Amino acid sequence: MKRIGILTSGGDAPGMNAAIRAVTRTALANGIEVCGIRYGYAGLVAGDIFQMTSETVADKISRGGTFLYSARFPEFKEEEVQLKGIEQLKKHGIDALVVIGGDGSYHGALKLTRHGYNAIGLPGSIDNDIPYTDYTIGFDTACNTAMEAIDKIRDTATSHQRVFVVNVMGRDCGDIAMHVGVATGADAIVIPEEPFDIKEIAENLKQGFANGKKHGIVVLAEGVMDAEKFKDELLKYGDFDARANVLGHMQRGGSPTMRDRVVASEMGAYAVKLLLEGKGGLAVGMENNKLTHHDILDLFDAKHHGNYALYSLNKDLAK
Numbered sequence: 448m449k450r451i452g453i454l455t456s457g458g459d460a461p462g463m464n465a466a467i468r469a470v471t472r473t474a475l476a477n478g479i480e481v482c483g484i485r486y487g488y489a490g491l492v493a494g495d496i497f498q499m500t501s502e503t504v505a506d507k508i509s510r511g512g513t514f515l516y517s518a519r520f521p522e523f524k525e526e527e528v529q530l531k532g533i534e535q536l537k538k539h540g541i542d543a544l545v546v547i548g549g550d551g552s553y554h555g556a557l558k559l560t561r562h563g564y565n566a567i568g569l570p571g572s573i574d575n576d577i578p579y580t581d582y583t584i585g586f587d588t589a590c591n592t593a594m595e596a597i598d599k600i601r602d603t604a605t606s607h608q609r610v611f612v613v614n615v616m617g618r619d620c621g622d623i624a625m626h627v628g629v630a631t632g633a634d635a636i637v638i639p640e641e642p643f644d645i646k647e648i649a650e651n652l653k654q655g656f657a658n659g660k661k662h663g664i665v666v667l668a669e670g671v672m673d674a675e676k677f678k679d680e681l682l683k684y685g686d687f688d689a690r691a692n693v694l695g696h697m698q699r700g701g702s703p704t705m706r707d708r709v710v711a712s713e714m715g716a717y718a719v720k721l722l723l724e725g726k727g728g729l730a731v732g733m734e735n736n737k738l739t740h741h742d743i744l745d746l747f748d749a750k751h752h753g754n755y756a757l758y759s760l761n762k763d764l765a766k
């Protein structure tokens with residue numbers, strides 16, 4: 448293997464730059480050239496490809512976002528578009544590819560492997576929704592950002608004795624909501640994976656105020672319901688004042704935490720080692736604090752299992 452390519456795809460995640468740096472420097476240290484591909488699969492097909500050096504990734508580890516840029520490019524689901532991507536890989540002499548992204552990006556990586564190009568996926572997504580990894584690059588930073596935002600919301604909620612329904616990201620996965628809910632001492636966590644009863648939540652919030660609480664915080668995962676709608680439903684059963692707040696894309700930005708930088712570095716270096724062994728069609732993960740890999744295909748039959756004990760823990764602690 449002489450040359451590998453690297454791209455970031457899907458929603459950006461803090462720590463992607465650290466992963467790009469680790470892939471690049473590990474490859475260069477092993478005598479392999481590295482090509483950066485801008486704008487995910489869209490840039491691959493368009494041939495937006497450039498040679499990277501050790502300097503290209505200097506001063507990037509602390510930066511949020513992805514300096515290779517990202518894209519959602521649904522056209523890549525079509526075989527003829529994938530074949531155009533393969534043409535570009537051939538044209539640039541790229542023997543294998545590292546894809547940093549979420550589950551959707553893994554589908555693209557698998558397609559490339561099936562067309563004869565070894566591709567390895569690194570879990571880069573704030574959602575933490577990928578099977579066979581306890582942890583995705585960007586999740587920790589996003590949780591910390593959301594936690595800090597909710598701490599601020601709690602200040603104003605307390606001053607006005609209000610309930611706030613705070614919508615956090617995660618697409619169909621409740622991991623951000625569960626972790627942030629516990630970390631902010633939320634009165635309720637609402638996630639797509641667990642049934643909920645709005646009337647019961649409203650009763651608990653009322654009881655909280657009756658017990659002397661000065662605020663009510665509901666952390667709502669975006670995959671459940673619109674925050675305004677949830678707040679309106681709550682108000683059917685509660686006589687408190689309430690507001691809805693959507694944290695949104697701010698959760699994807701910012702300098703990555705130490706944890707995201709370290710895991711991204713470990714995973715990036717590991718991906719190159721797998722490619723050096725001639726392996727492809729794999730997804731890298733971190734399970735029980737150990738680097739692991741699985742066939743990408745196995746991931747599509749599997750389900751991500753969050754730490755649902757946090758959900759129960761929060762119910763006990765919120766009383």
Ligand SMILES: Nc1ncnc2c1ncn2[C@@H]1O[C@H](COP(=O)(O)OP(=O)(O)OP(=O)(O)O)[C@@H](O)[C@H]1O
Nearest residue numbers: 457458519520523524548549550551552554555572
């Ligand atoms: N079935 C598929 N076949 C080929 N390519 C795919 C497929 N699904 C997704 N992709 C490619 O991967 C890109 C990213 O997918 P998607 O938008 O689902 O984000 P993701 O990687 O899951 O990240 P996140 O969910 O964290 O934002 C798509 O825009 C498309 O280019």
Ligand SMILES: O=P(O)(O)OC[C@H]1O[C@](O)(CO)[C@@H](O)[C@@H]1O
Nearest residue numbers: 458549572573574616617618699
């Ligand atoms: O950036 P977009 O395309 O609005 O996508 C938002 C989605 O991307 C994520 O931020 C990451 O997958 C999800 O949490 C969210 O549902």
Ligand SMILES: [Mg+2]
Nearest residue numbers: 457549550551
């Ligand atoms: Mg996804």
